[in-house]
Structure formats: C-alpha cells, structure tokens
Amino acid sequence: MKIYLELNGKQRYEEVAPGESLLSLLRRLGMKSVKQGCATGDCGACTVLLDGRAVRACTVFAPQVRGRRVTTLEGLGDVDDPHPLQEAFVEAGAVQCGFCTPGMIMVAYELLSRNDNPTPEEVREAISGNLCRCTGYVKIVDAILLAAKWKREGKWR
C-alpha cells in the first residue's frame, strides 16, 4: 500500500507493507539515526517525533503515519550543521557509544519544545524510558539542561 507522509519537512509518497513498523520504514528510507534496540518499545533507541510528539518507531505501524509529520534526528541537524541539542550533548560529554543518543535527543526535543526551563527531575522523567548503558545518565541530564539554558538565551535557531 502507498502512504503519504511528511518526513523531516519533505513530502514523501512511500510504499509500505500493512504490518511494517515505522522503524523499518525509516531505516529503509536511510534514516539511520533511528536505531533498533529492543523492538518492543522498551529501550527508546528508535524514538522519533510524530506530529511533534515523541513515540517509539518500533511500536508504530508504518500505515499509521499516513498524512502525518515524522521527524527524525536527521531533521534536526547533521555533522555540518548540528542542532543546539546535539552540540549540548557533545559539550556536556553526554555521548559514549552513541547508540541511545538519537532517541535521547528526540525525547529532549519534545520536552524543551513544551518547557524550556525544566527541572532536573522533569528531565529525568522525560528520559525515564530511554536506556543508556554507558553514561549513567548524569551527563545526559546535564546536556539537556544546558540545551534548555541555550534555548532560554535565544541561542537556538
């Protein structure tokens, strides 16, 4: 079946299988920031934004995004033009193996789009479903709080 969607600001018309996951579709379309971890919605590595809300791409059926707006990390920034959240993760030393980082950033993006002055507790709640096996989370929380500070200071584009 064919569906229309908006992926990272661009209109796409894609063939999907009825039981295919959004994770599978996005990987197929080259969105390699969307990682397959658990494939059961538990680890958060495949988190993307669906109409501005963070969801697990592995638990969304691809046909469900018909006519909807999907944003992956590729839609926020890249190596040449990183998003302030990506810069904050580097600045705070919040990246080790990097597998969880795209999911963490997408969750943080949703949080900061609604609340640019979160408490550390609110940040911890936001990332509570995203697993990181390397950092111990402290620097990830620091990075999100740093990005929030930059946003309040008008440093986000």
Next chain:
Amino acid sequence: MSYRLGCGIVRVVINMRLKGIRRFHYARDLEEALSLLSAYGGRGAVLAGGLDLARSARADLEGLIDISGLGLSYVRAEGGGLRIGATTTLTDLLESRPAREYLGGFLGEVLRQVAAPPLRNQATFGGAVVSAHPWADIPTVLVALGAEVSFQDEAGRHKGLLEELWEKPFRHIFKGAVLTEVILPPWDGAFAFAKLTRSAYDIALLNCACGLGIQDGRISWARVALGATPRRGRRLPWLEDLLVGKEPGPGLWAEVKELVPEKVEVGTDRRASGDWRRAVAGPLLTRCLARAARKVTGGNL
C-alpha cells in the same frame, strides 16, 4: 513488485512480531469498523495507538482496522464526572483541563506514574481498557472509580460497569466490538493511588487505588482496589465495609495493616512471591488510604 518493496517485506519479517498482517484499513465510521471486524471473524483487530498490538505476537491476525479517525479523541466534563473518548492518548488526557480538574487532578497523579512519556504519547485510554493487563495501573484505578464503558457491536450499543465487564470474557467481546467511551462518575471525596515498583517505567509489583468520603469526622464511603496481585485490579469489599463509619487516622490504619495479610488474596508470579505481596499489601494500602484521607480533610490528619 519492486526490488525496494521486496527489501521492505524482508525487513517486516525481521522487525514485526505480527507476521500475518495482510491488510490495513482506515475506518471511516464505526459501522465500517464493525463490519470489517465481523468480516475478519476474529482475525482482525482494531487499533488507535497500536502499542499493544505492535508488541503482541498474534500470528492469527490478518487485518488491522485503524479507528483513530473516528472522532473518539476527547475529554469532556459532565456533571462532575468525565467522559473520555476511547482513542484519547494518555498524554492528551493528562494535559486536558477537564481531567486536571476531576477529583483535584487525581488522574494526573496516576498517569504520571504510568509508563514513560513517549509511550503515553501513543497509548490510548481505550487501549488500556481493552488490553487490561493484570499488572497494569489503569484497570485498578478504574475499578476503584466505578468507571463505566460504552461499546458497540453489530447488535447495537452497550454500556456497563468495567468491574463487571472484566469478570466476563471481555477479550472475546472486543473481537467483535469497538470500545467508544469511558465514563468516570463524580465523587464527593478524594482518591489516591500507590504502587510498588522500581520506577514508573517498570511494571507494578502491586498497585492500589483508594477513595474516601468523610463526613463529621467519619468515613462515609470507601472504595478500595488492589491490583497486580498478580491478578487484575479488584475491589476489596471487606475493607470498604470495615472503613465505613470509622474515624480515619493512625488507629484505623494500624487495624487495617494488621488485617490485610490475613484477608488479602495475592499470588506468586515471576515478578514477586505471594508471601512478599502479602507482607507489603498492608503498608501500601494504608499509605494510600492515609493519602486519600489527607486530601479530603486538607491535610488535617
């Protein structure tokens, strides 16, 4: 079939647990959804968020019927109670003004302890009712609140108490029916929720919801439900009867704590032993009761 699509299908086999899905339908109205369900004869499933279906391994399913476009996403205040459309996400419910005002924000207190935010963005309230996992928090709360549900099958519309529906083979009922609304009644008092778990993201090892009304210093009504026992949340009528007419406070909570291990029905599963659940049920219930009582009296307990 293009090579690219061929690759996609290979990936589907790798990624999805539901390997038999052949069709995905976007229902235009309830009648169409019911007609499709009927046509699949048990091999079709309704979805809105799709979270539970995507995590399930139902090899028998051939068709998915998306009802997210049927206008069933709403939260309305009515006569002190709430009417919640079945496809309302937990996040939309949590953020809605009527839900924030219902019972002093009780639903927010509960939902912030249910799963991680991205899962709340996807999971629907109706999905939580239809799935009704034994370990889930929402069923325990809905039983305590005396929630009713409306659903429709090919025979017509039905309405009933969730507590009673869950005693029936409800999963079989929803193979041919669509849940449309959850109705929460008004209560003159306060409710509290408590659960034992390592974090909100973990499955509860035991959960409870308690509601109390207090008049002239004595409990005028009580609603108490205990869940993840490991069975789905159920009311404790013996405890409700015990509480009514008594003066809330440390003396009563001590009496409850002493009686619970003897009276409560708990069991063992891979998450916790029955002995452990029996030992912690008393403290959990009294903590929850005390919190509900403090809410009613404004903390004067």
